[in-house]
Amino acid sequence: MISVRKLTKEFKIPVKPPGMKGAIRHLIRGEYKVKVAVESVDFSIEQGEAVAYIGPNGAGKSTTIKMLTGILKPTSGEILVNGIDPQRHRIQNAKNIGVVFGQRTQLWWDIPVEESFALLKNIYEVPDAVYNENLKLFNEIFGLSEFIGRSARKLSLGQRMRADLAAALLHNPSTVFLDEPTIGLDIGTKEAMRELIQRINREKGVTIILTSHDLKDVEDICRRIIVIDGGRIICDKEISQLTKEYAMDRGLQITLLDMQKELPARLLGQEGISYAAMEDAHTLEIHFKPEMYTAFEIVEEVNKYARIQDFRLREPSIERMIEKIYRSGEQSA
Numbered sequence: 053m054i055s056v057r058k059l060t061k062e063f064k065i066p067v068k069p070p071g072m073k074g075a076i077r078h079l080i081r082g083e084y085k086v087k088v089a090v091e092s093v094d095f096s097i098e099q100g101e102a103v104a105y106i107g108p109n110g111a112g113k114s115t116t117i118k119m120l121t122g123i124l125k126p127t128s129g130e131i132l133v134n135g136i137d138p139q140r141h142r143i144q145n146a147k148n149i150g151v152v153f154g155q156r157t158q159l160w161w162d163i164p165v166e167e168s169f170a171l172l173k174n175i176y177e178v179p180d181a182v183y184n185e186n187l188k189l190f191n192e193i194f195g196l197s198e199f200i201g202r203s204a205r206k207l208s209l210g211q212r213m214r215a216d217l218a219a220a221l222l223h224n225p226s227t228v229f230l231d232e233p234t235i236g237l238d239i240g241t242k243e244a245m246r247e248l249i250q251r252i253n254r255e256k257g258v259t260i261i262l263t264s265h266d267l268k269d270v271e272d273i274c275r276r277i278i279v280i281d282g283g284r285i286i287c288d289k290e291i292s293q294l295t296k297e298y299a300m301d302r303g304l305q306i307t308l309l310d311m312q313k314e315l316p317a318r319l320l321g322q323e324g325i326s327y328a329a330m331e332d333a334h335t336l337e338i339h340f341k342p343e344m345y346t347a348f349e350i351v352e353e354v355n356k357y358a359r360i361q362d363f364r365l366r367e368p369s370i371e372r373m374i375e376k377i378y379r380s381g382e383q384s385a
């Protein structure tokens with residue numbers, strides 16, 4: 053279990069006025085400005101959850117992950133990861149967790165990947181049986197054997213990320229932190245990464261904390277999202293709950309063969325219909341409250357004014373939901 057209370061991280065950024073004089077003044081006075089990257093963040097995550105930690109660039113995601121993994125020291129606040137303060141007990145914490153940063157490798161650059169793995173096996177004291185079983189699984193999903201004999205520097209990005217994820221999971225950590233693990237990867241490698249992450253979560257009950265800009269990662273892997281913006285949490289919900297809330301606003305896309313009469317303003321401005329507009333000459337997009345109308349009633353009404361060729365329900369997409377969350381976050385900020 054992870055619990056975070058009033059977690060805050062401030063960075064002191066040196067303010068250097070331009071030129072030599074400025075540099076000297078900075079040396080003497082040491083002027084800084086403070087950047088609050090993470091501000092009074094609270095959440096707790098139960099063992100076995102799969103949580104997406106998302107937000108725009110610079111929101112404070114990586115800073116949070118670095119504090120949770122013990123790499124950065126919080127300015128204030130409290131973190132417990134499986135009962136351990138990750139900064140104070142970094143080594144003990146490392147035994148429980150796996151970490152992948154998409155932007156940089158954790159592997160030794162110049163030695164064959166299999167030797168990196170063997171080193172990690174020793175460091176983490178992974179029993180032979182566990183090690184072999186894990187390698188078998190990673191091989192199955194990742195085809196590791198094709199490149200495990202090469203050094204990390206000679207791998208393609210896709211191979212390296214597969215090796216990195218495998219390395220992070222070798223010691224059966226109970227909690228895994230993944231910061232943009234699929235960034236820049238081809239579709240095939242992304243799929244393989246998702247499959248392995250999903251399996252260790254579903255089959256082994258490993259806790260997953262994932263940041264990603266690829267919402268397909270989020271959709272496939274996570275059941276809960278925490279949204280951070282400007283260092284503050286603006287939303288923390290089960291995805292199923294969000295879907296329910298946004299499904300309140302059911303969407304229907306209707307393709308018209310031809311317009312018999314002008315669609316009445318009444319239909320477009322009616323209570324319970326939150327949005328209705330012609331997207332183009334043939335496509336009508338309508339959002340309505342499902343407790344007030346059935347989709348059939350909407351179609352029937354439109355059918356009085358136009359010949360309908362086709363229609364389909366629009367499920368609330370995760371993109372749209374997150375867009376709305378960002379927007380409402382801006383309003384309340």
Ligand SMILES: Nc1ncnc2c1ncn2[C@@H]1O[C@H](COP(=O)(O)OP(=O)(O)O)[C@@H](O)[C@H]1O
Pocket residue numbers: 063064065087088089107108109110111112113114115116
């Ligand atoms: N070492 C650092 N020194 C100064 N500012 C930093 C440092 N690391 C991150 N920041 C700033 O803190 C904010 C949050 O950064 P980060 O956590 O990397 O965002 P994200 O991962 O959500 O894109 C950004 O404004 C970033 O510029």
Ligand SMILES: [Mg+2]
Pocket residue numbers: 113114115
């Ligand atoms: Mg980041």
